[in-house]
């Protein structure tokens with residue numbers, strides 16, 4: 001069996017990383033238009049760096065939880081039975097990897113990577129970024145940015161994601177509000193292709209109608225139960 005899993009911020013919530021749109025979530029405290037767009041980075045790079053430096057430190061201090069571990073177990077179990085798991089995350093943290101997952105597709109990029117807007121080179125990056133940070137590849141200052149996908153930018157790996165989505169036997173969305181496209185459209189796309197769809201969330205998401213079945217509860221309980 002081939003399973004496509006899409007994860008969102010809810011899977012990392014119990015690891016202490018804030019979600020975006022829940023009550024008290026990041027976008028209720030910070031304006032995404034001022035922090036998560038290329039225009040914001042061009043206008044006030046110091047503010048954008050400060051926001052992502054804080055988030056990067058949070059990710060480094062967080063640990064994977066039982067839901068991340070259950071998906072890593074599922075990946076191994078499916079492979080042993082001749083199937084596969086395509087694990088696609090909107091999250092910019094590395095908790096799937098540290099939870100034991102071998103192959104993770106980060107469609108919104110990775111906070112622990114940086115990219116140079118001058119020469120395009122990307123590389124692992126665990127430290128704070130600043131406007132004066134030089135690019136190790138081309139030496140230019142002022143162009144290093146978090147290697148994440150901001151609003152208005154094209155998400156990553158879309159061709160591989162679409163191919164995996166349409167060849168899956170089961171689509172599962174975990175801890176995502178269904179508010180951000182194109183990921184919010186995956187459940188409807190899968191269903192239109194005759195693929196079973198299942199949602200795991202604390203509560204029905206914005207796209208709950210696109211799912212054949214649902215499990216409502218905290219990811220650390222619901223995902224291990226589902227994957228068992």
Ligand code: BJW
Nearest residue numbers: 008009010019020021090151152175176177180181202219
């Ligand atoms: C739990 C839990 C627990 C809590 N257990 N569950 C109008 C209509 C349609 C589209 C658009 C439009 N206007 C603009 C657009 C496009 C735009 C968009 O969708 N905007 C919407 C806001 C309307 N999209 C884009 O710009 C994207 N690019 C694009 O479309 O390019 C064009 C293109 C597409 C395709 C082909 C070619 C070209 C880019 C989107 C980039 C999103 N970037 C961010 C920031 C990343 C960097 C960073 O981290 O700062 O990505 S925004 C933010 O939202 C982040 C997330 O990945 C993303 C999704 O959020 P997520 O994960 O769903 O989190 P929440 O907080 O929303 O939900 C958490 C859920 O967990 C909740 O449901 C809780 O109930 C649940 N939960 N605790 C289980 N313990």
